[in-house]
Amino acid sequence: MSGPTAVAEIDGLTVEVGGRRIVDGVSLRVLPGRVTALVGTSGSGKTTTGRALLGEFPAGARVGGSVRVAEARVGYVPQHPAEVLNPARRVGALLHDIAREQVRGLPRPRRRGAARERVLHALASAQLPEGEALLRRFPHQLSGGQQQRVVLAQALLLGARVVVADEPTTGQDALTRRRVVGELAAVAARGIGVVLLSHDLATVRALADEVLVMRDGRVVESGPAERVWSAPSHAWTRRLLSGTPAPVRRAPEGPRPDAVLQVRGLRARHRPGTEVLRVPDLTVHPGECLAVLGRSGSGKTTLARCLAGLHRTYGGEVLLDGAVLPRSLRDRDRGLLAAVQYVFQDARASFDEHRPVLDQVARTAVRLRGLPAARARAEAADVLGSLGLAAGSTARAPALLSGGELQRAALARALLARPRVLVCDEITSGLDTVTRRDLLDLLAGLLRDRGDLSLVLVTHDLDTARLADRIAVLDAGEVVEQGPARDVLTAPAHPFTSELVLPAVDVQVGAEDEAAAVGGEERHRLGDLLGAPDPAERDTGGEL
């Protein structure tokens, strides 16, 4: 190849862990001042490849091929910058240690001042002008944005010629994403080669010069970003880039069977006196999918928790087949527990990390349906198989499964109770686009195949809500609109709903332009729709 010399080069890298190739023959060149993006779903091997540039490999890995990096060390910006900031030390601790190494050559009395000078300069270069005061703070006293810039400052201070950024925008709101994109662009502008590992396509599109699309440890397509975007040559790339939402389901015609789940006059409180949710009337029919759509903090998770018996302090009643459900899980008998099952947003946290997934899934059938262990395991293997999880992977500990796989296992675990109603709380957020779409297809399949299973989908994501027959829109604890999905999505009656429905589609493709075009108030709203904690919650340092 011609052009400028690469600051880092990977040639034919293979990484094998336990006989499984997680990276298979990957080659890439990182050029100074350019952004090279590795794109792929989780588990595609992009993080392992990025880590290889840092000289780090999974424990017990067999490594082949070569990794060459220019003289200086490689900088690293992780998905959660707080992870690499020591909670027990002030922010300046690591920065001072890095700088101290660099001033070894100076006479002793001048070292201190010179090191300090370097640290402050690095902070200023990372857009942290108030460096002095910042150095004396603890990481938890910084906002998320400041934490990220401190981590960038570490890399700049190091004099890194290459910076690896691992999912820097995933799970962030639109405003934060825009800021991170700006910061990484500024890093590249200093002549540093940036390696971006991401499944956030909007960010990749805004930043990347070169794109490598990865799948199952291999690079399936690579080239200049514009070319890959406009004319993807590989089928997998096309699938990754396509955003076809699931079709809107049509509500069944004719007279409805009796409701399976009914909410009447529900008013939920958190602490005495603070009412967070008012739902006068909500009905779920057998075989129906109801989406509860709203921004974070709208009370939608509280509603789901009331249905499942996880939130006890409410007035009014929740009825299953016309009979009042006890408020607390503890007062529900096996049959009632099995009838209403819950799938949590964070699938990983909902599994015991020390026991094989299959055993944990099978346990539901033992506990709630009284099956003998062997039959429960057989049935669990069946259900897991039908959700596309092979016996080989489910016999392992949860840590060895990807986020998408675990979410499917969590679904299987709930299904094994043979529930009448399945409550899914934001189960698609935090997943990459392809995995999310697969999971939505799976849910659609469940609705089709398991005749009278009803779904309650709690979500902020319109793509997910499209799966539903009916949608209830929540805002600030009130149901502002409910009706057939088609009507709510295409002809919203309430102003809040129309606001919710209109911009989101564009934001999915070009978050940057969109966020720039709207006012501050609007941005927060868009941020929520994009699946992020409220920016006001994250940026406690009051930097904006």
Added chain:
Amino acid sequence: MSGLGSWAARRLLLGGAQTAAVVLLVFALTEALPGDAAVALAGDQPDPARIAAVREAMELDRPAHERLADWAGGLLHADFGTSLVSGRPVGAYLSDAFGPTLLLASLTVVLLVPAGVGLGVLAARFEGRPVDRLVSAVTLGVYAVPEFALGVLLVTVFALRLGWLPPTAVGYGTDLLGHPAALVLPVLVLLSRPVCSLCRLVRASMIDALASPYVAQARRYGVAGARVRYAHALPNAVAPAAQQLARTVDWLLCGVIVVEALFVIPGLGTVLMNAVAERDVPVVQGLAVVFGVVTVVLNLGADLVAHRFAPRAEVAA
């Protein structure tokens, strides 16, 4: 930073309340003695004349709240009352005995911290390797031996068989510093178990810290190994270790009865033993107040340290 200030103020207030509660509790417990303190003092051969004399000395005929007010008022200017047995002020007992106990405790702590932390860091550094196995096995083994058994064993070997060290501090009075040889065995016995518990605690926290992403980041950016261990990983092990250390120092300062009795050291533990044997209620009360206050103060200190090194944790206040 005002957060830390108000937190410390609240914690101090709570410490004051705890001290007051200790004083009240000690008084209430004495009041709760069957009959009254005079009957309890008179012992197995109750002599009506002696009971009457004690009643008068302790002014037991006055209402309880007046006596509490008097006693608590005295405590405020370090007047602990008078011993029933010798007639000496209780304060004198305490100040005489405090010296030897403080000496033992401070010597032990000075050796305990580097030994416990050093062993813990060493074991964590070589986690799962022979060094770690050895340290872990020895600390667990020593921890299982009670002080009196270890004390007797050490005295038998080093004092009686080998004759290297004096078996007890008999005859040295409170001037133990003048006879350092007499301190070796007691300090060894005092060290044995705290070193083990501190080492195990530091090891566990260090293993977590060394596996953390922030330590990986420090290594990645070229910080030297020892500096990573002591300056970046160890601070995360300090918070739990400080709490453990406070409990240990508390235990040391409150007169380690077994060790002081074994080596005949005239410390607070010995005073407590004698006072209980002689049913000298004012001395026991005085000791109880001192022990209570020491506990409150040490835990206050440990909470402040923990708050500094685990700034995110909501330390109960």
